[in-house]
Amino acid sequence: MAETSHKQPVEAWITGIGLATSLAEGLDAHWDALAERRVNVDTTGFAPYIVHPLAPLSFDKQIPKKGDQRQMEAWQRIGTYAAGLALDSAGIKGNTEILSRTDMIVAAGGGERDLSVDSAVLNSEAHGDTPPGALNERLMNDLRPTLFLAQLSNLLAGNIAIVHGVTGSSRTFMGEEEAGVDAARIALARIAAGQSDIALIGAAQNGERKDLLMLYEFGDFNLKHNHAPVFSRGPKGGFALGSGAAFLVIESKAHAQARGAKPYARLSNVVADMSRRRAPGDVTASMDKLWTQLGPLHDNAAIITGATGAEPATAEEAAFLRAHGAHPIRATGTAFGHVMEAQFPLGIALAALALSRGALFPANDPSGLEIETSTAPDQIVVVGAGHWRGEGMALVEAIR
Template sequence: MAETHTTATQPVEAWITGIGLASSLSEGLDAHWQALNERRVNADATTFAPYVVHPLAPISFDQQIPKKGDQRQMEAWQRIGTYAAGLALDSAGIKGNKDILSKMDMIVAAGGGERDLAVDSAILNSEGQGNASPGYLNERLMNDLRPTLFLAQLSNLLAGNIAIVHGVTGSSRTFMGEEAAGTDAARIALARIAAGQSDIALIGAAQNGERKDLLMLYEFGDFNLKNAYQPVWARDGQPGFALGSGAAFVVIESRQHAEARGAKPLARLTNVVADLSHRKQPGDVTATLEKLWKKLGSPDNASAIITGATGAAPATAEERAFLEKHPGIAVRATGTSFGHLMESQFPLGLALAALAISRGALFPANDPTGLEIDTSAPPTQIVVVGAGHWRGEGMALVEAVS
């Protein structure tokens, strides 16, 4: 049960004090910062041809998940997420601190889990060959699936594994809803801290993009990038996203809580806003993003915009139209370097914004179209933008702590 807090009379300042990243580029903050500054991209157009994916970089999961038994019972996305969550706790300086972890709230954005392709294939082959007796499907599902593969609980398994492995045992929430779930994880965590209902929270998400079942699912909607890798803004002639494997977790806590334990901020999370455009008329996404921009306080003097633009049509073209209404602000699309991480895309944007502010620099542009511009000015205010490939829009304001 979550700890009871008194409601604050004034909004509480929220700091980002920890970041955990694992992706196709690398793992950890220093390695990611180097990769971004080198404009490195790890894209694979052959393994799942014709689909392009950003495969997970080599990781030794033992470093954050020491028990092999824990690793074996997790699906790949759970291992990736539990690993990145451990990195975030390390970054915040609270790994193994039972007093803090026992009160730490957790909000995870999650998909529906992974299919067991061997079981699915055996069932479909038997059905297709006429070898399936009455009750065959139920018998196979009961006998062949892992005990943990219970469909109603799949999305909760990442939070459960983080609690087991790392001891994060305050309140726990799991949101579903693709990109919008990641936005809401940040929005709700900030709202609870600002209201004095939470002192410290771990938020984030994970995805294994190297999955034939996931590629098939998105191919039904014609969302996949095919044949050759291109940076996000260069996909006009061939729109689509390249799924990425990775995870992003962020520790958010009240300034008072951080100062009491001597923690230093990477950045301040000032505001998170979200909306759901109807997307029935051309320009609906552009109009919704403009509305969110105003709700965020019209930060036209922002140092940069970090966007999770997917590359899918028509959402990305409409997002680009919004960005072009705010010229002079340096734009960075995370999908170019990381691929599309779905639920993780917005937490990834928050993590990179806080990292850039803490390093006193914005990583360089990686865009042949000219939309992204380089800047040498230390960023003090970064807007994180997320427009889902199908539904959901969100924005966050991340600022330097003076």
């Protein structure tokens, strides 16, 4: 009797990490900033709102052509820069053969707007003396074609392809925090199924935008007046938008070994849910369910959360975290702000970095949820509950 063969899923390694945030650029600088519990916030430039501004970058280092830089808005420059760092980190920058088959999955928002044009249109409408059709005429005549292109979500992936030559398949997901979860989930699923050998995933945000602050103020999501750690913001809460980008190179173990690449960590599982959020406790229940789907977890596993600070989602996530308080917890929102689509990739990047360094970075929240530990984790669970919709988790494991 012939035996039935069962093909094992392909193991996925994280071989490249690109970080450009409000704290720093690059892995060593980020590790030092986290060790020092550094926080970079602007409390006056967009008062009463709190913003984590981008650390100084020399965009020429990753985007050498000024023409390429000029046709991008800030969020695209930040993302293209971090993508270049990830490719450098993985050792595939400029490798045409590998880049030509590197798949790309980007999580993106709706792009940026021209505030001067928007303001002029709104002022004209407010005066009540605009003829019929004036709005369409102003938008057609005042907006540059390059600006319109900068507002397209898939242009971040397009610019990465142009600047860095990543020309495999390309996907752009929208959907705020959950888009970042799905970028990782789909990349892992494709690699595990043998449909992809190597992928570049990530997201970027320019949080220093008045239009974005206005958008989230309509939902009363913004943190105002004073910065506080994510779990110390009280019942009203709110998030402080951050500028930054996180990109990862993920590839099959066999592909990485064949080219002699050294992994930072293994991406073992990514799970996602979207609870109805109609009754108190829905988010907590969703996260309880996801936790059981991750696979066996060790006693020394740590948790990195992208908790936003916005309520009631953060309070419900905190209830879940307290139930797992034996595991050391770290919240990225305190130091980095909320980078929306990039929050989950940022968590995976920091998890892989911590595992590769054999340590967890220090606690930075006095609420009691974050506790110090001297134990080196060999697993880190990345968790996140979107400020409005969506929950996700990833299991990142050390490779010894």
